[in-house]
Amino acid sequence: xxxxxxxxxxxxxxxxxxxxxxxEERYLAVLMWLDKRFRLVDYLELLEDLYYKVNMQMPKSHTxxxxxxxxxxxxxxxxALGSFSTLAYLVAAVxxxxxxFYYAPAAAGxxxxxxxxxxxxxxxMTDLNFGYMLRSIHRWSAQVMTAAVFLHMLRVYFTGAYxxxxxxxxxxxxxxxxxxxxxxxxxxxxxxxxxSFWAGQIGVEMALxxxxxxxxxxxxxxxxxxxxxxxxxxxxxxxVFFLPFLVTALIAVHIGIVWMQGIAEPx
Amino acid sequence: xxxxxxxxxxxxxxxxGEEVAxxxxxxxxxxxxxxxxxxxxxxxQGLSRLTYEYFERARREDQDLRQESSYVERDxxxxxxxxxxxxxxxxxxxxxxxxxxxLSATLPPEMLPPADASNTPAVILPDWYxxxxxxxxxxxxxxxxxxxxxGQKLMADRTYGVLANLVIVGAITIVPFVNKGAARRxxxxxxxxxxxxxxxxxxxxxxxxxxxxxxxxDSHLLFDxxxxxxxxxxxxxxxxxxxxxxGYMFTLNRRYYRLRPPK
Numbered sequence: 120x121x122x123x124x125x126x127x128x129x130x131x132x133x134x135x136x137x138x139x140x141x142x143e144e145r146y147l148a149v150l151m152w153l154d155k156r157f158r159l160v161d162y163l164e165l166l167e168d169l170y171y172k173v174n175m176q177m178p179k180s181h182t183x184x185x186x187x188x189x190x191x192x193x194x195x196x197x198x199a200l201g202s203f204s205t206l207a208y209l210v211a212a213v214x215x216x217x218x219x220f221y222y223a224p225a226a227a228g229x230x231x232x233x234x235x236x237x238x239x240x241x242x243x244m245t246d247l248n249f250g251y252m253l254r255s256i257h258r259w260s261a262q263v264m265t266a267a268v269f270l271h272m273l274r275v276y277f278t279g280a281y282x283x284x285x286x287x288x289x290x291x292x293x294x295x296x297x298x299x300x301x302x303x304x305x306x307x308x309x310x311x312x313x314x315s316f317w318a319g320q321i322g323v324e325m326a327l328x329x330x331x332x333x334x335x336x337x338x339x340x341x342x343x344x345x346x347x348x349x350x351x352x353x354x355x356x357x358x359v360f361f362l363p364f365l366v367t368a369l370i371a372v373h374i375g376i377v378w379m380q381g382i383a384e385p386x
Numbered sequence: 387x388x389x390x391x392x393x394x395x396x397x398x399x400x401x402x403g404e405e406v407a408x409x410x411x412x413x414x415x416x417x418x419x420x421x422x423x424x425x426x427x428x429x430x431q432g433l434s435r436l437t438y439e440y441f442e443r444a445r446r447e448d449q450d451l452r453q454e455s456s457y458v459e460r461d462x463x464x465x466x467x468x469x470x471x472x473x474x475x476x477x478x479x480x481x482x483x484x485x486x487x488x489l490s491a492t493l494p495p496e497m498l499p500p501a502d503a504s505n506t507p508a509v510i511l512p513d514w515y516x517x518x519x520x521x522x523x524x525x526x527x528x529x530x531x532x533x534x535x536x537g538q539k540l541m542a543d544r545t546y547g548v549l550a551n552l553v554i555v556g557a558i559t560i561v562p563f564v565n566k567g568a569a570r571r572x573x574x575x576x577x578x579x580x581x582x583x584x585x586x587x588x589x590x591x592x593x594x595x596x597x598x599x600x601x602x603x604d605s606h607l608l609f610d611x612x613x614x615x616x617x618x619x620x621x622x623x624x625x626x627x628x629x630x631x632x633g634y635m636f637t638l639n640r641r642y643y644r645l646r647p648p649k
Contacts, residue, residue: 316501
């Protein structure tokens with residue numbers, strides 16, 4: 120009998136000693152990977168003894184633990200950027216919903232004469248009471264959100280907050296920032312003015328230049344190889360129906376994971 | 387055994403003298419035969435059983451680590467959520483939303499002429515946050531010629547540009563799987579901070595390249611600067627942080643040894 124203390128926490132050895140099938144092994148590997156990152160065990164435990172957990176103790180705060188109470192931390196203001204982008208997203212959502220009452224996504228004829236979409240935007244700007252303000256709020260909150268999201272990513276990069284348990288959230292963040300830009304792009308096309316039209320043209324050509332799948336992508340995203348009513352329709356649906364659900368859900372997951380893992384502060 | 391059988395046993399009669407239904411229709415207190423939740427979980431088969439076993443092991447591990455550690459937990463003495471934190475958050479939120487409203491009121495968006503397919507404007511631009519991507523589409527001069535194919539390019543310039551977008555997004559995505567370790571501050575990892583500064587400056591220069599019609603500079607010079615400046619900025623960052631690190635690590639180590647003097 121060995122005097123060496125048995126390592127109770129040797130999950131890997133335990134796994135090997137169990138003689139598992141391939142399915143079980145894969146399953147356990149994924150379970151462990153997720154548990155290591157999101158502490159699923161804690162939540163299970165929390166559910167089980169929620170009953171008698173009335174005297175919750177809080178751990179020491181970061182500044183207490185490292186004796187930094189007396190120091191002003193130059194990173195701290197940058198930790199609000201995530202909240203600011205969420206706030207700007209909410210403002211954009213509300214103003215966008217109101218704008219939706221007055222906007223009509225139709226391009227009667229893109230060849231020469233003014234279009235329905237452009238006219239409805241013009242009506243919002245000139246005829247509607249506070250309409251210009253509404254459009255302005257929508258546009259500015261979108262700009263602020265994009266800027267905040269970019270700066271948020273820089274903060275996370277430079278403080279190494281993407282490291283070990285937070286890889287998944289970094290990837291979700293990449294998806295979110297991409298979707299924010301697609302949000303902006305589709306919104307940019309909606310007024311159907313000269314810049315919208317020619318930016319749309321660039322988009323179609325980018326889609327067409329994808330090897331193999333190019334034409335298919337152009338059909339799917341822009342409804343053809345030239346800009347028509349179908350393009351505007353698709354951009355509108357992407358902007359007001361598709362992306363809002365997707366982005367809201369992803370933001371919820373993103374923030375939920377931050378909630379579970381806590382904020383990564385630099386040491 | 388039904389309720390109609392010999393019911394003289396005192397244990398089967400409740401306080402009210404009513405008969406105890408053991409056929410599942412009434413509330414039956416658990417006896418020794420009733421499995422506990424633990425036993426129920428242990429009896430399961432397959433993947434749920436495996437999950438249970440793993441979780442039990444992991445919880446045990448957590449408990450052991452908690453008991454071993456000298457980590458000091460404190461009583462609940464936090465900043466109160468109500469009303470202090472709520473008021474602070476409300477103040478921050480209204481300040482921020484107020485800023486958006488102020489910007490909106492002072493700088494309303496312009497109204498450009500309507501779309502016209504037959505008339506190409508002099509300047510074609512996406513919104514500012516896509517300048518970097520638009521700039522990548524203009525990297526045609528970097529698309530290598532391959533003389534083997536009779537001087538033909540291997541792929542079209544615009545395919546190359548789209549590919550450059552994918553490469554950049556992909557590179558950003560895999561960062562957590564390449565840069566590991568516990569370092570959090572730029573001083574602790576000068577190389578990765580330099581890479582970050584390189585990226586930021588490159589985003590700026592490639593954006594400038596995308597609006598080259600509007601930049602008062604020779605376009606060839608601008609193209610060269612687009613790739614030169616990020617490297618310069620990266621090298622400077624690396625040099626500065628590398629020299630800062632000496633002093634930084636010294637203070638850090640000194641504090642560490644003061645806490646735990648070496649034997």
